[in-house]
Amino acid sequence: MSNLGDDLLFAEERRAKIIEYINNNKKATVNELSEYFKVCISTIRNDLKDLETLGKITRTHGGAITKSKSSQELDLEKRTENLEAKKIIAKKALELIDDGDTIILDSGTTIHELAKLMHSKKDLTIITNDLTCVNILEPYGFNIIILGGIVSNGFHWVSGEYTLKMLEGLNADKVFLSAGGFSINRGISIGSLPISYVKEVMIKCSAKSILISDISKYEKYKLAKFADFKDIDIFITDKIDDNVKKAIEELGGEVILA
Template sequence: MSKKAENRQSDIYSQILSNGEVKVVDLANVHHVSMETIRTDLSTLENQGLIKKIHGGATLKDSYSEVSIEYKMTENASDKQLIAKKALEYIQDGSTIFLDPGSTTLALAKYLPLKKDLLVITNSLKIAQLVAETNHDLIFLGGKMLKKAKATTGSFTNNHLDSLHIDTCFMGCDGFMNMDGPTTFAFEEMEVKQHVLRNSTNKYLLADISKFHKTGTYKFANFSDFDCIFTTFLNNYERRIVEDVQKIVMAL
C-alpha cells in the first residue's frame, strides 16, 4: 500500500470518528479520487475491524472495539508529536518516570534522549526497546503479554509496580466519550494502570482529540485523579469534558 493511500485512510477513519458516518461521494470529492478508490479504502478499514460499510458510505463498526498499537501509531500522528514535545518539558532530569503503553507515550519515548539520567519504567515492549537504545536506565516490567497492545499485565506486573516509587507517570487511554474518566479496552490493562497511579507522585494524561469521541470498556481513573492533561486545541464542549483535571495543557 502506498503512503498516500495510508494517509488517506487515516484521514477517512478520523472523519468517521468525528462524524460517526461518512458518504463515499463526499470522501471522493474531499480527497480528489474516484468513488471506487474510496470504496477500496473503506474495504481496507473494514478488514482491519475499524469500520462497517453501509450503503453509500461507512460508520464505526463498534465504539468498543480495540485496534492494534501499529494502527494507533498512524492515527493523528502529527498531534501526538505535538503532545509528546509539550509533555517532555515536564520531565525532570534524574527523575523516575513511567510510560504507559500507547502511541502517544511511544512518541514521547522517542524524545527521551534529550533528557539526562532518567530511570524509565514501562510495561510496553515497544517503549522498552526504544529506551534500551538510550543512556537512560530501564525497568521493563514482566508479566503476561497482551498481543495487540504489546504490553505486559497480570499479578507479576502489579506486584513489581507496588515495590516501586514513580516520580511522574504519563498515561494514555482508549478514550472517554460520555465518561468521567479515561478508559481502556482490557481489564488487565485497567488493573496495571491503577497500580501505576497509586504509586506515582505526579500523574499526567496524554490524549489527542480522537479520545474525546470514543471510549473503551473499563474506566481506570477519574479525571480529578490527574494533575494535568496534555492535548491539542479544545473547543468549549471538549474543555467541559475534562474540567475536573487540575490543569489542561494544549500543545499548539
C-alpha cells in the first residue's frame, strides 16, 4: 500500500481522499488514516466528524465505515416516514412533562420530535441513550445524563452491559418509549435485541411508562419484545380502533389520541 506522506494536503483534498480510501477498503481506523495521511490523530477525528455530518461516511468506535447511497436514503426515509403523525404525537406527549421532572428518553424518530419541543420546559433532568437526543437537547440548558455503553454501528444509540448497569442505579418520573411494532397479543417489540434489554430496564426504573408511536406500527412484530401493554401506563398514538383501545384499557393502560 503506497503512503501519501504529503503534510501539505488541503483539508478538502485530504477529506476527499479519506472518502476514497474508506470506500475502497470498506472501513478504516483512526490510527490507520493518521499514518496513511501523515497527520495527527485529532485531525483525522475532526475530518471523520465533518464527513459524517455531511453524510459521506459512518463513524465507528476508533474509525469509520462506508455509507452507501442506499443507506443514506433509508435513513432519510426513516426520519420522514409518517413525520406529521410523529410531530402531532410528540406535541401531545409534551403535555405530560412537568417542570422539574426527571425524564428518560428512549431512542427513535418520534422521540427526537419530542426532544425538539422540550425547550419550553424548565429544570428537567433527562436521561438518554440516544446521541441525537443529546445534540438536540444540549442547547436548552437541561441537566442531561448520557448513558454509557457501546455505540451501535449505523445508529446513534448506545447499549450493552454498562448501559444496563448505569440505568439500574437511576430513578425517573417518566420514561418515553418508542417501538418498532406493537400488538395486544404479542406485545411491544424492537428490531435490536440489545436495545430491547435497555428498554426493559428503562421501564423498571421509571414511575410511569409512556409509549409514543403512530398506528402504522400496529400488528407489526420485530425481533425482540421488551414489554406487554400491561407494563405501559399511557399509550399516545394518532388513531386507534375502538376495540384495540378497549383492550389496552382493560390491561390497565390509558390511551391518548393526539
